[in-house]
Amino acid sequence: MREAMSATLSALPRRFQEDRAELLAMLQRGAILRRTPTQPVLSRDGTSHRWMLDTLSVTLTPRGAELAGRCLLELLKRFDGRQLATYGLTAVPILQSCVLQSEGRYRGLLVRKERKAHGSLKLIEGPVDVSEPVVLIDDSVSSGMSMEEACARLEEAGLRVEGGVCLVRFGWHGGFAAMQERGYHFEAVYDIWDDFMAHMEDEYKPPPNPTKCFPEFEWADERAPEGLHPAALARLAVAEVLKSGRLPRAPRSLDAEYDASGGAWVSLRSRKDVHVRPAREGFWHFPGEARGTTAEDLLMAVLLTAKQLPAGREGLELLEQSGVAVTFFRELERCTVGQLDNERYGIVVRSLERPAQMGGALPRMPGIVGEWEQFQHARRKNAGLLSFEPFEIYRHEVVKLIEPGADWQPTGVPLATTPWHEDGEVCGPLTERARDLVISQLFGREETAAPLEYEKRLDDRARLEGLDSVYLTVYINGRLRGCMGGNTSAAALDEDLKRLARAALEDARFGEGGAAAGTGAADADEVAVSVSLLFDPLVIGECSAEDVVRYFRHGHQALMAYQGERVGLLLPFVASMFNLDPVGFAREVLIKAGLNEPPFCWCRFGCATWLADARGVHKLVGGFPQAPEPSEELGELLARRARLHTEYLLRNQKPDGSLYTDYDPFQHRLYEGADLPRTAYAAWVLARAARVLGGEELRAAADRAVKHLLSAANENTDGLWLEATGHSLSVAELSFLLLALCEKDGDDAAARLDTARRAAATLWDCVTLPHGRVRTHRAEESAAEEYQDYFPGQALLALAAGAEANVCEADREKLERGFIYYRHRFRYRRGFGQVSWYTQAFARWWRVTRDARFAEFVFEIVDWLLTYQQEKTGAFVSDHQPETPGYMTAVYLEAVATASNLAATLDDERRRRTYTRAFERGLRFLDRLVIQTRDASVLPGAPYAFGALRRAIHYSEVRTDFVQHALSAVLEGYELGADAPAPLFTSFGESPEALSSNTN
DSSP states (O other), X not given: OOHHHHHHHHTSOHHHHHHHHHHHHHHHHHSEEEOBTTBOOBOTTSOBOSEEEOTHHHHTSHHHHHHHHHHHHHHHTTOSOOEEEEESSTTHHHHHHHHHHTTTSOEEEEEOSSOOSSTTOOSEESOOOTTSOEEEEEEEXXXXXXXXXXXXXXXXXXXXXXXXXXXXXXXXXXXXXXXXXXXXXXXXXXXXXXIIGGGOTTSOOOOSOGGGOOOOOEEEXXXXXXXXXXXXXXXXXXXXXXHHSEEEEOOSOBSSOOOOTTEEEEEEEESSOTTOOSEEEEEEOOTTOOOOOHHHHHHHHHHHHHTTSOSHHHHHHHHHTEEEEEEEEOOOEEEOGGGOOTTTOEEEEEESSOTTOEEEEOTTOTTXXXXXXXXXXXXXIISOOOTTOOEEEEEEOEEEEEOTTOOOOSOSSOOSSOOGGGOHHHHHHHHHHHHHHHHHHHHTOOOOXXXXXXXGOOOGGGGOTTEEEEEEEEEETTEEEEEEEEEOOTTTHHHHHHHHHHHHHTOTTSSOOSSHHHHTOOSGGGEEEEEEEEEEEEEEEEOOHHHHGGGSOTTTEEEEEEETTEEEEEOTHHHHHTTOOHHHHHHHHHHHHTOOSSOOEEEEEEEEEEEEETTEEEEEETTEEOOOOOOSOHHHHHHHHHHHHHHHHHHHBOTTSOBOOEEETTTTEEEOOOOHHHHHHHHHHHHHHHHHHOOHHHHHHXXXXXXHHHTTEEEETTEEEEOOTXXXXXHHHHHHHHHHHHHOOOTTHHHHHHHHHHHHHHHHHHBOTTTOOBOOBSSGGGOOGGGGGTHHHHHHHHHHHHHHTTSSOOOHHHHHHHHHHHXXXXXXXXXXXXXXXXXXXXXXXXXXXXXXXXXXXXXXXXXXXXXXXXXXXXXXXXXXXXXXXXXXXXXXXXXXXXXXXXXXXXXXXXXXXXXXXXXXXXXXXHTTTBOOGGGGGGOTTHHHHTTOBEEETTEEEEEHHHHHHHHHHHHHHTTTSTTOOOOOOOOOSOOGGGGGGGOO
16 A cells, blocks of 8 residues: 555544455455456557456445445545535445435535536536535546546536545556645545555566666675675676676675665766766665665675676776775664755655655765755655655665775765864964964054964874865955955965965955055954865866756855866855855856856865954854854843844834835845835734834834835725735735734724724635635736735734734634635645744634634644754755745744744643744744844944844845744744843944945
8 A cells, every 4th residue: 555545544443444445355356347358448548458447346236335435434534525526427326325324414416527408407416505615526536537527517616626535546646646736635445556456466566665676687606705895895796797697695794894774875986087977776775674684785786786887898897997886874764854964864755655756865965055955856856756745754874985095076975074174173273364464464563373384283184185275355344355365285375375365455356455544444353354265176077057056065165167268266155145046156157257158167166164353263154154053041032033133124114114125235235125015014023023022113113114004005895905006906915904903003093993994804805705715816817826825824814813803803604614725725735835824824713713623723734844844953944945944934933933822822731842942943043044243244234234134044135024024933932932031122233324325
């Protein structure tokens, strides 16, 4: 049984299991109709088959109909709809059995293929109720064509099809999957492969683990020598297979004990070009599978690898020209996405519906930056899984054993020890020395730091193995003063730093060089210096900018392009300074090299950048100093972040109450834009902040934001809407206005109450019957399907707030229909965009109604979300933003804090602890993205930037709504940190007016 389907069915009661077994025996005996000379078996297209499933032979018998009905009734308990429908004839007896045995719960509909030609002319027979979801019933699903046609007819009649159930599905990848892809809930009692064909002698039986499909071979008479290095044994065995076609018998021992409980792989790489791989193959051991000794597993991997090489002399010559490596995987451990660690583990992703579909990814591979990319590489590229296909993930440790003397790529395995370029004891003095040299030359002072003498030290870490070049960058008052670099070595590094310090201060690209007065530096504390160490160069060869991204780790490695005498190189933190994605970064390298036409040649470098400023030495990550995790208790952390985010928003509010939309911290530049929903969201966040944190400045800011929105309000025959030039009127901005109005009274309380009531009335009108789907825009043509993941949750949240504040009455029918509709959407058309709004909406509705289903749904959403929270960082990874993890963690924390508060109210201590811990870990991760005083030495307008939330680790872009979500999460979390002190607000930093010349 397929894993996903098996898990679903195994949870059902014993009575179901007994009925299922009895019905299966009946179907296996009586429902397989085989082709004979007198009995044709034809498919829809007229082709002949050896057999077909003829369920009517069973379901038209009393016992068969009874059992089929009982089995499907058990599956139907997991559906909302009580209206059953079928299309055609074959499922009519099953539908009737369900109706008869349901004790009045279900009623049936028959969907005709053609409208009745006389009498009623009906296309749908039976008592139709358009307000009730419909569940389709069929005997089997193969291509899904009948199901699609039935859905189309029912939906044309105004009914909502929830999904369907069937006795037998013909595998998953076909009609069954097609219906699930469209968001329908589909379940089956049996699978044709597992329950029928697996027991038929003349049918193909797919292997449970196709990586272990070994070719036929002969064992040699002799054992391989004892005590060999794994790569030596692999070379010997490959040669033997190529020469004789026989595989040596496994030795009793290798040169050491090795763990291959998760699998074994063998690779060959060209000695001349390490990029060329003549062969690589192996297999995984999944938990519970039989396996041999480590040496036996290695030899079976050799067999698979040797089959990729030409037989005889040609293959032996390739082997001679190649180095050999053996990779052992330790035991595969099932895990969640959040438990992945691209720096430590390899992974395998396997389909739960098609177990033969699987793919892996090793740690630290070129072009793969983080855990989400590693997961997608294994899931989509290597396993070929569909976006909605259920899967399981295994992680495993990796040990690579390279043939002595062979060159090999350093990727694909975790780092065994901390390399010198990540070691503060090695790079700290180097960076302090560079800053001392700059200050000495800038102010004419004596040098105070000792010269570097790496070549005289015996410590291996300090030999700077693989060092190729060094780049020195000078910042004064946060502004980039100059950057120069060149080739170096450990022996020449001190002299090269002196030369580069002088050249960087004279760099004409960034201002006048020479004396301190010319640079604007008043004292040494205003000077910061970073040193970028480039090491382990690897020539990539010729390719386009679009293709080269597969060969370097964006944000981690430097990239060089060259052609003839033209050369251009960019350090990785340049990507953050200008918010370049991988392709954009590669294109900028070409621009720097002055290259317009191919061929483009490339080389990548490992790169580590360290910064020395008045506070000490720090590693730079994404152009910003890497910060330690905050040490405060949760309450103190909440108060500090509340102050930072609130002050940033106050600085970014314009006199008319709107806010600047974007800020570029490295260019110290503000951007204006018109985004009505985000402006309205800011009004709600400011209003909440004024209520939770207090303070006249916040109250005034919230009041200005609300007044700005009210100036855009316009009412006509279809309700109250907020209008702005170029904006498609939507429920989003109206929802946030209502939420803001429910937070505060203000001087004009009566007028605002009236506006809130009119806004609520418009929103209730947008919750449409009979199905509860929210109309997201005033004009239907503007309402793309993607908005259904966001705007309905916002509208339902606002209506809950309105009901709670006695602004409006709850429309119980619309609420019920909306809940059923959007719970179904989350379960069967799931997306990360739904998480925060659905959670906040139904937690608020629980407060209004005390309906337990709402609380259960909130917990269902957040429990799923937490499987995507990283163990190692506390961040959430998802496809919601391309450069995950990043600011979206703040959005998800709104949901986590909401769920924690709800769990506390319900005295669910286990959930409360789990959610609070997850919230705190996520909040601490976000601290890495919040611009603070630690970043001042690399930012030209640092005080203005304090409190901003960056897009991601290797990006500097700040959008005001990033900060709004971060503050919203903090405000929701204030109840979790009950001891959170009131934040002390101070006005500091430049006002927007001071940036007017930089505002675009």
